[in-house]
Amino acid sequence: MFLDNIVEVEGIAMVSSGLWHDSANYFALTDKSAGILIYAQGFKEPLVEKGDLVRVKGTLTTVGYTTDVNSLVIRPASPDDIEIIRKGETLPDPAIIFTDSAKSQLRNLEGSLVMIFGKISAYDNETITRGFWLTGPSDRDFDSVSSGMRVKFYDYAGIDISALGDGSFVAVQGVLIQDNEGEFYVRPTIDEDIREQTENRILFLTTIARKDLLTPTEEEPETTKKEESRDLVLPENVEAITWLLSSDNDFLSSRISGASNGKEVFACLYKEKGTRTKNYPPAIYELFQGNVSSKIPFPGEAEFPYLKDNVLLFAGRILPDDQNADWKIYSYDTATKEIKTLTSESYDQIEPVISPKKDFLLYSERRDGKWFVVKQDLSSGEKTTVAEDARSPTLSPTGNDLAFQHWNGKDWDIVTFNMRTGKTTGILSSSFNEFSPVWSPHGTKLLFVADYRGEVEVFIMDLFDYTITAATKDIFLTTNPFWLDESTLGFTMKTNLGWNIVKT
Incomplete structure (x- = not known):
């Protein structure tokens, strides 16, 4: 009004x-x-x-x-x-709340003083945006990060958390704010707003926190429920990984993408509808039985997921006021929930992959308007430019060979590079664009994207006889391929419900 x-x-x-x-x-x-x-x-x-x-x-x-x-x-x-x-007015006492309070209840406290409590994870005291993820739910499961809430402040705020770390128990007072993803977080106001506590003290706070805020005041969307209002229509031999109802007019939807280690599936999704605004930045979520299960607790935009064993790599950027902030490479341990910053240069760095021994990274880096494939040693941090006018690296299972897309001056080709000899070999070159290669887990196939049939589609190349097969018999708009196992591939597909992640 x-x-x-x-x-x-x-x-x-x-x-x-x-x-x-x-x-x-x-x-x-x-x-x-x-x-x-x-x-x-x-x-x-x-x-x-x-x-x-x-x-x-x-x-x-x-x-x-x-x-x-x-x-x-x-x-x-x-x-x-x-x-x-x-001057000198007395502020009200904060409302003591659980981190899993209902969003519809939290809207009534938006902009007010609150106190949350619990166990720290995703601790960050190095970047411009600092803070941590705090888990203090009503069921007292302090390791259930999906029930947590973000605590955020900036490096110039004069707030010292150097004595804290992942696993610390704290109580945090601050202002409750809803961010541009529709999520609530707490922003402390002074250093004393963050106090370390014993676990017993945290348990006591669960007895006095407001339990009335756990019950929604209105129907809230359930992230674990499939979309049932419309049927998802897929071509023969294609199965859904997600059931998302998205807008055909949302130009960001085609950029949703998946990653899998054969057991878990993570996806970069653009949420479309929130409390008051429509456009939401990308974030990475774990998927469970086709549904969005939990969000990676990263305080910013996150894209380009790559999963190797229990290490999830992604490109992220933490936005203060600068919408053109650089993308960096981060890792997320799916077991410990720890997030680490892996790169620090003032360039956009995206599309990460990690070697089989987890001793080096490869990623795409944009400098002065050009793309480069860069190798970075994870022990020393030493960087080496592998290829110029190139991006989207993918490693063979042995880590000896690298494939990437290369700009020939007119369109994208796919080439391989031997990490030991330095020899480059062109394996896909035509008048069409061929890009986004992904090596299969056993090294026998290569997924890639091309516009051979007039639409952008996912194709499979057999690396023994170099035959090429489309992922779908009929022509469908498909992109962002990844492997679930040697014989099962996943990709993003334009469906009757909008963009979804599927497998075949």
């Missing part, structure tokens, strides 16, 4: 200027019954201090800080729209 209109509010500042943003006046107000964000882009005055009673006038919207596009926010037009009335 009031969105996009000028409103005026009065409340107590829950955070001082400069702690949430170093080049904008970003803070939050509460009137002890509710809270709201204030985002003044382009100016930092006046400097608001925590505890100030402040009157703010501005446009009410859900588009404020880059990563918080979903929360209600007031955007003042000038410093004159922010008036400090008096």
Whole structure:
């Protein structure tokens, strides 16, 4: 009703200027019954201090800080729209909540002070965006990261978590914010908002946390339920891995992609519908029996999954205000849930693969408008450029041979490169585009994508006789191939429900 209109509010500042943003006046107000964000882009005055009673006038919207596009926010037009009335007001006590509280309940606390508690995982004290994943669910299973919530702040906030790490038990106080993926996270306001606790203290907090917030106030989408409203129609010998109903007009949908080690399947998905906005950045999810099971707790965009044993590689970028932030390579241990940063150069680095011995990486790196295939030693960090005008590397099962797509000046070809001799051999070259090669687990076949029949499709090359077969008999728009085992391939396919991941 009031969105996009000028409103005026009065409340107590829950955070001082400069702690949430170093080049904008970003803070939050509460009137002890509710809270709201204030985002003044382009100016930092006046400097608001925590505890100030402040009157703010501005446009009410859900588009404020880059990563918080979903929360209600007031955007003042000038410093004159922010008036400090008096100082030293007392803030309300935070609501103590479980990290698995119902989203429909959390919306009522959005922008307010809360306290969450639990066990830390995905600890990060090195990047611009710092914090951790905190698991404190109502069932007291502190290792169930899918029931957790993100704690996030920036390196200039003056918050020191160096004494903490994965496995630490903490209680965190801060403002509850809904991010641009429709997920809730807690943003602390000062160093003292994060306190290490004993496990017994955490268990005590489960006895006083608000259990009324566990019950949804409205019907919420279930991530473990198949889409039943429409049947998924697939060609002969093709089975569904996902049952996602997506919009034909969503240009991002074709970029969903899968990865498997033969037992688990992870997928990069673009969520389309949220509380207040439609466009969501990509994230990686584990799939279980065709359904979205749990999201990898990475605080940003994540794409290009590659799974080797229990190591999931992906390209990710953590976005402060810069939508052109560089993509880096990360690893996620599916057993321990630990996330590590593997690259650090100021270039886009995507499409990672790892060697059979897990001693080096290969990935695509974009420099000055050109793509390169790069090898990086995981012990020393030493980098070597393997090929220029090339991307999408894939390794043979022995790790001795590499295949990638190479730009010949007119279109993409596929070539192989012997890691020992340095010899390059062209295996696919035509007037068509051939790209995205993927070596099979036993090394007998190569998946790739080409437009031989007028549409982009997945094809299989037999590496013994070099025969080529389409993944589907009839022509269907297919892309992003991967292997589930030597005889089963997965890929992204345009279906009657939109883009889905299938296998054959």
